[in-house]
Amino acid sequence: MTASSGLRFSIGDLKIGVATCATQIEGGRRDTNWADWASLPGRIKDGTTPLRATDHWNRWQEDTTLMGDLGLQVYRMGIEWSRIEPTPGDFDTEAMARYRTEIRALRDAGIEPMVTLHHFSHPSWFEAIGGWAGEVAVETWLRFVRFVVSHLDDLVTDWCTINEPNVFAVGGYLFGEFPPGHTNDWVGLRRVLAAMARAHCAAYDLIHELQPSAKVGFAHHLRVFDPLNARNPVHRALARSNAYLFQEVITDAFLAGRFARVLGGQPDDVTPGRRYDWLGINYYSRTAVSKIGDGTFPGSPVNDLGWEIHPEGLVSVARWLHERYPGPIWVTENGTCDNGGEGRLETFRSRYLHDHLAAIAGSGLPFERYYHWCFVDNWEWAEGQVPRFGIVGVDYATQERTVKDSGRFLASVIASGGVTDEAYAVHVAPQRYRLDTAPHPRA
Ligand code: FCB
Numbered sequence: 001m002t003a004s005s006g007l008r009f010s011i012g013d014l015k016i017g018v019a020t021c022a023t024q025i026e027g028g029r030r031d032t033n034w035a036d037w038a039s040l041p042g043r044i045k046d047g048t049t050p051l052r053a054t055d056h057w058n059r060w061q062e063d064t065t066l067m068g069d070l071g072l073q074v075y076r077m078g079i080e081w082s083r084i085e086p087t088p089g090d091f092d093t094e095a096m097a098r099y100r101t102e103i104r105a106l107r108d109a110g111i112e113p114m115v116t117l118h119h120f121s122h123p124s125w126f127e128a129i130g131g132w133a134g135e136v137a138v139e140t141w142l143r144f145v146r147f148v149v150s151h152l153d154d155l156v157t158d159w160c161t162i163n164e165p166n167v168f169a170v171g172g173y174l175f176g177e178f179p180p181g182h183t184n185d186w187v188g189l190r191r192v193l194a195a196m197a198r199a200h201c202a203a204y205d206l207i208h209e210l211q212p213s214a215k216v217g218f219a220h221h222l223r224v225f226d227p228l229n230a231r232n233p234v235h236r237a238l239a240r241s242n243a244y245l246f247q248e249v250i251t252d253a254f255l256a257g258r259f260a261r262v263l264g265g266q267p268d269d270v271t272p273g274r275r276y277d278w279l280g281i282n283y284y285s286r287t288a289v290s291k292i293g294d295g296t297f298p299g300s301p302v303n304d305l306g307w308e309i310h311p312e313g314l315v316s317v318a319r320w321l322h323e324r325y326p327g328p329i330w331v332t333e334n335g336t337c338d339n340g341g342e343g344r345l346e347t348f349r350s351r352y353l354h355d356h357l358a359a360i361a362g363s364g365l366p367f368e369r370y371y372h373w374c375f376v377d378n379w380e381w382a383e384g385q386v387p388r389f390g391i392v393g394v395d396y397a398t399q400e401r402t403v404k405d406s407g408r409f410l411a412s413v414i415a416s417g418g419v420t421d422e423a424y425a426v427h428v429a430p431q432r433y434r435l436d437t438a439p440h441p442r443a
Contacts, residue, residue, distance in 0.1 A: 007257065008127070009361045010418035015208075017074035017111065018391065019333050019371035020161070021081075023121040024378040025056040032082045033127040034120065034381070039178035043128040046384035053379040060102045066392065066401060067375065068109030070411040072254050075106055076114040076160065076332060076371045082123035085144050096151050104153045114158035114371075116219070117145050117203065118196075120168050120178065131180060132192040138199045146210070153211045160332060161203045164221040164282055165254070166246055167197040169428035177382045194263045196268075197253035204275040215277040219332035220252055222247050222317035224286035224310060228295055239289040241338065247431060255279075255325045278368065279321050282333035286310040299432030303336040303352075305387055309433055310431050311355040315363040328368040331360070333375035337380070337387035338406075345393045353421060361418070376401060 023034050030051065038049035058062055067075060083095040106113045118141065122131065126140060134140075149159065171178030173189040182188055200218050207214045222225050225243040226237035245262070252258040257272040259265055266272070285307040288295040296302055301309040334356055337348040353372065360367045377390035385396060391407035394400070409427035413419055418426075 005065070006421045007418045008417065008421060008424055011357060011360055011361055011413060012417075014360065014370055015073045015112070016370045016414050017072040017372070018375040019076035020056075020078065020375050020378065021099045021116065021119040021121075022078035022080035023050050023053070023119065024239065024374075025054045025057045025376060025382070026080060028057045029054040029080055029082050029443070031086065031124045032080070032121045033124060033131065033179040036124055036127070037181070043181075044382055044384045046386050048379065048384040052396075053393050054376050056376070057121070058180050058320050059399065061105065062110075063376065064102065064105045064109055066403070067106070067111055070391075070403070070407060072111055072410075073374075074112045074114065074158075074371060075371055075415060076116060077117045078116045078121075078163075079148055080121065081118070081126070081144055082121075084148060085123060088125055088140070089143070091147050095256055096148070098332055100152065100155065101227045103152065105246065105316060107155065112158065113156055115148070115152065115156050116147060116160040116163055117141075118161065118199075120164040127180065131203075132195045133173075133188050137195045138202060141199050142202055144207060145396060149207050149210050149214075153214075157211065157214050159207055159214055159216045159282060161200045161204075161207075161216065161218045162196055163219045163332075165193060165200075165218070166250055166407055167221045169196070170192050170246070171382075190262070190264060193250055194253070194267070197250055197259065197263065198267055200254050201257045201270045201275045202293075203367070207233050217276045217278045217280040217330065217332075219280040219282050220247065220251065220254070220321075221282045221284075222321065223284070224313040224316055225289050226286060226297075228290040230290040232290075235290050238291060242287070251321065251324070257329045276325065276327060278328045278330045279318075279325060280330050280332040281314070281318055281321065282334070282373075283331065284313045284334065286313045296436050298436060300436050302436040303348075303434075304339045305383065306436070308436070309336065309352060309355075311352075311359045314356055315359045315365065316382055318363065318365050318367070322365055330369035331367065331371040332369075332371050334370065335389050337389050339386070339388045345402065346388070346406060348431045348433050349391070349404065350409040350427040351433065353406055353409060354424070354428045357413065357419065376436075 038044045150438045169192040173185040176183040204216050208416045225239045227239045257270045288297045296308045336352045340346045340351040374389040374391045377388045377394045380387045393402040412423040
């Protein structure tokens with residue numbers, strides 16, 4: 001690659017695509033923990049439910065064609081457990097066949113699929129038997145995993161066992177924002193995290209037994225925790241302990257089958273040993289720590305949900321993880337909500353993309369994949385339909401899709417193998433971040 005090619009930076013062999021989650025885009029399922037939760041008053045900020053979302057279950061062909069047109073190379077998607085196993089032990093082969101058709105179409109469009117096996121959502125009947133805190137959680141989920149993997153093993157080799165166990169458990173058992181809505185339930189939190197880690201280790205072993213060529217990992221939500229005031233010893237100590245409790249303890253359990261005492265100690269059914277083929281990182285933001293909970297640094301760039309935009313943080317969490325657990329790094333999610341303004345669908349997402357890709361390109365770390373969150377705007381859990389995370393916009397009234405500036409920018413990065421001067425001038429240079437003016441720290 002010569003300097004005269006007009007490339008500001010090359011992305012090398014990085015494969016680029018997008019990530020989604022079944023519950024957030026498909027619509028059509030009433031019998032999940034999230035549909036149940038959303039039907040209770042006051043749980044979802046804008047009162048919406050996942051019952052329609054972006055209607056992807058019916059519009060998957062249009063969405064797949066669009067992904068192909070953008071030249072996406074990889075796609076991380078979810079399988080809705082309640083579709084496949086609507087009642088315990090009863091598997092719906094038609095629903096499975098429908099997923100097979102979609103995945104085959106993705107492959108025909110030149111897109112390599114990755115399947116996530118648990119992404120915050122599960123059948124109502126699973127929640128009714130205690131969900132991930134229940135006695136039989138692990139073996140019940142593994143039965144589903146066995147079914148899915150053995151029905152897709154000719155089409156899929158990339159498997160993401162569990163999405164963001166820490167966010168799921170903290171949201172559902174500490175902060176009460178996710179189902180089942182417990183607050184300060186430290187016992188439940190510990191049970192759920194330990195069960196999910198046992199489940200991941202067992203699923204890693206099982207998937208390799210069913211499909212020796214499989215590439216298995218989990219999507220770990222990692223953030224940067226920095227003290228709000230670096231000279232304040234309380235802030236410093238809390239930043240350290242928040243990072244340890246929120247993300248470090250489970251890193252060892254998931255990736256190495258090593259369970260610390262805070263997780264209840266080593267379970268009988270897990271032998272320590274490597275349980276990853278790639279290091280999955282969902283990275284969004286940095287937290288300014290002054291207590292348990294989040295905050296931002298005054299004057300920092302923030303998105304429309306108030307999350308700090310801190311691109312270097314992606315590299316620091318990846319470096320931290322890779323030093324402990326060497327392996328190829330797959331960014332399983334990274335993105336921002338950008339609701340636009342002044343008649344535009346977005347005002348800074350292309351800059352966000354550029355800055356994170358530039359950080360990856362300059363890191364010297366073995367990043368292999370980058371899955372941008374998200375393909376289309378979608379149903380954002382407790383936040384409802386308001387935040388817009390897609391590189392493709394959705395008009396919820398008509399379900400019409402519109403490729404945004406960032407979608408065109410991402411397509412150009414893939415086509416050019418990096419960011420060209422021209423793409424920078426068209427997509428990135430005109431964009432600006434908004435700076436945080438909220439009172440600090442946020443609750
Ligand atoms: C992550 C979730 C994903 C989406 C993004 C914005 O924590 O994994 O489903 O909600 O945040």
